[in-house]
Amino acid sequence: MSTEMKMVIDGAEVSFQEGETVLEVARRQGSFVPTLCYDERLDPYGSCRLCVVEVEGRRLPASSCTLKAEAGMDIRTGSDHIRKMQSTLVEMVLSENPGDECPRCRDIGTCEVHELAEEFEVSRDRFLGAISNASKDDSNPFLLRDYDRCISCYRCVRICDEVEADHAITMTGRGWNKGIATAFDGGLMDSDCTLCGQCIYTCPTGALADKKMVNQGSKPGEIEITRSVCPYCGTGCSINLHSLDGKMIGVTPVLDGPVNEGALCVKGQFGFDFVNSEDRLTRPLIRKNGELTPVSWNEAFEYTAQKLSSVRDDHGPKAFYAIASGRAPGEGSYMLQKFTRAVMNSNQVDNCSRG
Amino acid sequence: MKSSVEVKDPVTEKILDQWMEKPAPFLSVLHAIQDHFGYLPESGLRLVGQRFGIPVSELYGTVTFYHFFSLEPKVLPDIRICENSACCLHDLDAICEEIVDKDLGIPHSGKVEKISCPGRCDVPVPILIGETFFHGAKSGAIEKATPATMPLPPEIGLEECLFKDIRNGVSSLKKAVEAGSWQSPKRAADDPEGFITELKSSGLTGRGGAGFPTGVKWEAVRTEVADQKWIVCNADESEVGCFKDRVLMAHTPHALLEGMTCAGLITGAEVGIIYLRWEYPEILESLQTAIDEATAAGYLGADACGTGKPFQIVIRRGAGAYIYGEETSLLNSLEGKHPFPREKPPFPTTHGLFQQPTVVNNVETFCAVPPIIDRGGDWFSQLGLGDQQGTRIFSVSGDIQRPGNYEVPVGTPLRQLLMEFAGGAFEGREIQGVTMAGVSGGLVGAEDLDVRLDPASLNDLGAMLGAGGIVVHDDTRCMIQAARESMHFLAEESCGKCFPCRIGTTRMTEILDELNSGEPVREGLLQEIEDLEEVLAETSACGLGLAAPYITRMLKKYWPQQIQDKIDGSGQALKEGSE
Numbered sequence: 001m002s003t004e005m006k007m008v009i010d011g012a013e014v015s016f017q018e019g020e021t022v023l024e025v026a027r028r029q030g031s032f033v034p035t036l037c038y039d040e041r042l043d044p045y046g047s048c049r050l051c052v053v054e055v056e057g058r059r060l061p062a063s064s065c066t067l068k069a070e071a072g073m074d075i076r077t078g079s080d081h082i083r084k085m086q087s088t089l090v091e092m093v094l095s096e097n098p099g100d101e102c103p104r105c106r107d108i109g110t111c112e113v114h115e116l117a118e119e120f121e122v123s124r125d126r127f128l129g130a131i132s133n134a135s136k137d138d139s140n141p142f143l144l145r146d147y148d149r150c151i152s153c154y155r156c157v158r159i160c161d162e163v164e165a166d167h168a169i170t171m172t173g174r175g176w177n178k179g180i181a182t183a184f185d186g187g188l189m190d191s192d193c194t195l196c197g198q199c200i201y202t203c204p205t206g207a208l209a210d211k212k213m214v215n216q217g218s219k220p221g222e223i224e225i226t227r228s229v230c231p232y233c234g235t236g237c238s239i240n241l242h243s244l245d246g247k248m249i250g251v252t253p254v255l256d257g258p259v260n261e262g263a264l265c266v267k268g269q270f271g272f273d274f275v276n277s278e279d280r281l282t283r284p285l286i287r288k289n290g291e292l293t294p295v296s297w298n299e300a301f302e303y304t305a306q307k308l309s310s311v312r313d314d315h316g317p318k319a320f321y322a323i324a325s326g327r328a329p330g331e332g333s334y335m336l337q338k339f340t341r342a343v344m345n346s347n348q349v350d351n352c353s354r355g
Numbered sequence: 356m357k358s359s360v361e362v363k364d365p366v367t368e369k370i371l372d373q374w375m376e377k378p379a380p381f382l383s384v385l386h387a388i389q390d391h392f393g394y395l396p397e398s399g400l401r402l403v404g405q406r407f408g409i410p411v412s413e414l415y416g417t418v419t420f421y422h423f424f425s426l427e428p429k430v431l432p433d434i435r436i437c438e439n440s441a442c443c444l445h446d447l448d449a450i451c452e453e454i455v456d457k458d459l460g461i462p463h464s465g466k467v468e469k470i471s472c473p474g475r476c477d478v479p480v481p482i483l484i485g486e487t488f489f490h491g492a493k494s495g496a497i498e499k500a501t502p503a504t505m506p507l508p509p510e511i512g513l514e515e516c517l518f519k520d521i522r523n524g525v526s527s528l529k530k531a532v533e534a535g536s537w538q539s540p541k542r543a544a545d546d547p548e549g550f551i552t553e554l555k556s557s558g559l560t561g562r563g564g565a566g567f568p569t570g571v572k573w574e575a576v577r578t579e580v581a582d583q584k585w586i587v588c589n590a591d592e593s594e595v596g597c598f599k600d601r602v603l604m605a606h607t608p609h610a611l612l613e614g615m616t617c618a619g620l621i622t623g624a625e626v627g628i629i630y631l632r633w634e635y636p637e638i639l640e641s642l643q644t645a646i647d648e649a650t651a652a653g654y655l656g657a658d659a660c661g662t663g664k665p666f667q668i669v670i671r672r673g674a675g676a677y678i679y680g681e682e683t684s685l686l687n688s689l690e691g692k693h694p695f696p697r698e699k700p701p702f703p704t705t706h707g708l709f710q711q712p713t714v715v716n717n718v719e720t721f722c723a724v725p726p727i728i729d730r731g732g733d734w735f736s737q738l739g740l741g742d743q744q745g746t747r748i749f750s751v752s753g754d755i756q757r758p759g760n761y762e763v764p765v766g767t768p769l770r771q772l773l774m775e776f777a778g779g780a781f782e783g784r785e786i787q788g789v790t791m792a793g794v795s796g797g798l799v800g801a802e803d804l805d806v807r808l809d810p811a812s813l814n815d816l817g818a819m820l821g822a823g824g825i826v827v828h829d830d831t832r833c834m835i836q837a838a839r840e841s842m843h844f845l846a847e848e849s850c851g852k853c854f855p856c857r858i859g860t861t862r863m864t865e866i867l868d869e870l871n872s873g874e875p876v877r878e879g880l881l882q883e884i885e886d887l888e889e890v891l892a893e894t895s896a897c898g899l900g901l902a903a904p905y906i907t908r909m910l911k912k913y914w915p916q917q918i919q920d921k922i923d924g925s926g927q928a929l930k931e932g933s934e
Binding site: 093 | 846
């Protein structure tokens with residue numbers, strides 16, 4: 001065990017562990033330190049400078065996300081001076097964006113930039129001038145890329161590199177003429193992008209969003225969010241189901257999901273269309289006289305049991321082969337192999353994930 | 356295209372084979388590919404990414420950071436003309452108009468592109484076609500430019516250190532050795548501790564602008580234990596109004612090579628890299644000649660200067676970016692990473708090039724080392740005036756009789772430099788103000804020309820000495836315009852990583868444009884300037900953003916009336932410009 005180290009944050013003595021940043025320690029002990037470029041899953045970046053704090057003995061404020069905690073440090077997070085500069089920074093960021101309504105805030109949930117605008121009680125009316133990048137017309141089916149609203153925190157680029165290791169997008173240009181692009185500026189579908197959607201859920205603005213979720217004509221407050229577990233495979237990723245008037249309109253990852261920690265794959269994130277599909281089976285059917293006819297579950301089970309028994313009895317165990325769905329949990333897969341071996345007397349069992 | 360697709364490009368393969376085993380080959384590989392194809396083709400970049408282990412998207416983004424890498428095929432070069440502080444005092448549009456139709460012996464596209472200062476402020480206005488410089492002179496004549504103007508002889512009684520032998524043809528090894536060059540590396544190898552003591556007592560500090568004590572830096576790298584260490588010379592002199600390093604490299608290259616060799620022998624580094632700005636093509640040639648001569652004579656190589664220790668020097672060419680004045684950004688550039696500044700600490704002395712201990716110094720700093728060792732730290736130290744130590748070179752340009760480089764004692768009054776050495780303002784004019792540190796150190800008004808040229812005195816005024824460039828503006832100039840040009844440069848050159856600098860320098864430029872427009876200005880404009888200054892000066896991630904408020908703060912300090920006149924809409928029409 002390393003010896004416990006102590007520092008002072010806003011007048012209170014707090015303990016910390018080696019390797020922690022001042023931001024982490026300050027937030028843990030309840031100080032309000034705003035950020036925009038920070039995502040706890042990513043390496044500290046220090047670009048938005050909103051997390052600046054006063055460090056006793058230093059002439060200039062330091063960005064707390066990149067500052068390692070040291071024993072004896074004396075930190076002030078919320079002096080009037082710091083708050084004023086943070087407020088100016090939020091106004092500067094707002095000035096980069098267009099003044100129209102943020103679709104992300106309207107249709108999915110308040111974005112981080114506008115949360116901070118509310119916190120600091122500022123709006124987009126000072127420092128007005130040129131706005132951010134041009135948006136990109138991208139034909140991919142899922143990801144909205146509205147770079148007019150980009151604030152160049154590069155969380156999208158960093159999560160693609162550091163967490164997903166896909167390296168599909170990059171930062172381009174410099175200064176005001178910066179941007180986000182794929183290699184050689186093509187569409188996402190032609191890049192190394194796996195459409196995992198991580199970029200849109202780390203994005204602190206409306207620059208990146210789920211295409212299917214924005215512009216649904218919703219009004220704030222109508223969207224219901226239900227925490228659930230993704231049904232696609234046995235991993236068990238935590239998700240939030242967004243629904244509007246009883247109809248599912250989207251899925252977002254849950255940051256504190258113990259398995260996925262905010263990550264989802266393309267299927268779990270965007271592949272929920274089947275829920276509302278007219279072709280979706282909602283009850284068992286048996287083909288009778290050439291017609292698919294709705295039946296009760298009991299009838300369906302009886303029918304299936306009888307057919308499987310006759311396959312085994314008439315054609316032998318080798319006539320039976322079971323393949324488990326990758327969407328089934330471990331328990332389901334276990335049951336299937338047990339059934340195959342114990343009931344059907346066959347060893348012919350596999351899982352689609354091996355394909 | 357997905358990364359998994361196989362690419363074939365024998366030309367790039369061959370270039371990669373030639374370069375991959377050499378030190379920090381990234382920039383050289385890209386230049387070689389661009390020299391061959393005229394641009395950087397996709398196939399080539401994909402192969403470079405594979406060999407360097409850089410994801411192709413990241414490589415693409417990195418390439419777009421640089422001014423002088425092109426991703427589009429170009430048949431003929433564009434005409435590039437400087438738009439910064441000393442040059443924009445001239446009628447750029449008229450010069451552009453003239454050059455487009457003129458036969459200069461080099462075919463060009465006819466397209467004019469304005470570029471940031473290429474370090475030729477003493478002979479404005481530089482025009483670059485391909486890799487050949489011309490200058491558009493006052494008369495309208497456009498002539499081929501000379502590599503570097505020789506500094507004027509010093510005033511009587513003024514003792515020089517760096518320029519002592521520069522007028523004696525010491526660009527050749529023979530003359531340099533006759534003048535006493537290449538003696539100090541032996542001393543560095545035999546008595547490194549004594550060498551560092553001399554450096555410390557000389558008071559030599561980093562001349563790139565940051566002013567860190569050179570002896571302390573070298574000692575720090577010397578005491579690090581590492582498999583490999585590096586010496587890096589920042590020759591990416593990109594600050595507007597600075598052209599001193601170009602003159603040093605052109606006329607006394609062996610002082611630079613010798614200084615770097617000393618650093619290598621002291622610290623245990625075996626390779627020195629000169630990061631040369633792309634805009635200095637003639638220097639590339641002459642410096643390479645000097646390296647070749649020194650290597651052939653045994654001053655560089657496996658047994659450098661007969662010390663039994665190896666030291667070699669290579670040149671790596673930049674591709675246009677002011678941000679490399681920030682040393683960690685330069686190191687990222689050499690490594691092939693996105694050239695943003697790194698978080699500090701750790702500093703390059705422990706985690707430099709490829710995370711190994713590295714000395715990074717500016718050209719002037721390295722050049723000062725051999726004469727200091729030759730004549731003693733105390734000798735250099737006492738060259739300064741009053742409490743100050745040593746000499747510094749100042750690049751003077753703009754509305755001044757004798758623009759050029761002047762080596763003067765640290766602590767020399769600004770007025771003496773401008774009026775006595777550089778000849779003062781043009782006939783019938785008066786100096787209204789000057790930019791400092793190039794432009795990033797703010798402005799000094801005529802009333803404070805008695806300020807002494809040392810870091811503390813400039814800080815007391817609220818300005819910064821920095822890299823030693825001074826652009827003079829006479830009484831025909833609009834100082835708001837001068838401030839706007841300086842701010843515009845910083846906005847153009849901002850790397851874009853940290854929010855205060857990226858947004859702040861652009862907003863400041865827009866606000867100064869608004870003041871200059873002659874139209875009524877927005878309400879609360881002065882408060883906006885003040886709030887931006889505060890955020891820039893206290894929260895920016897590197898020196899570029901931190902320095903930006905010097906410009907507007909000094910503008911408000913010395914020329915409040917010019918600002919008020921603009922706000923009131925009663926701004927007097929300026930006298931006709933000097934051109």
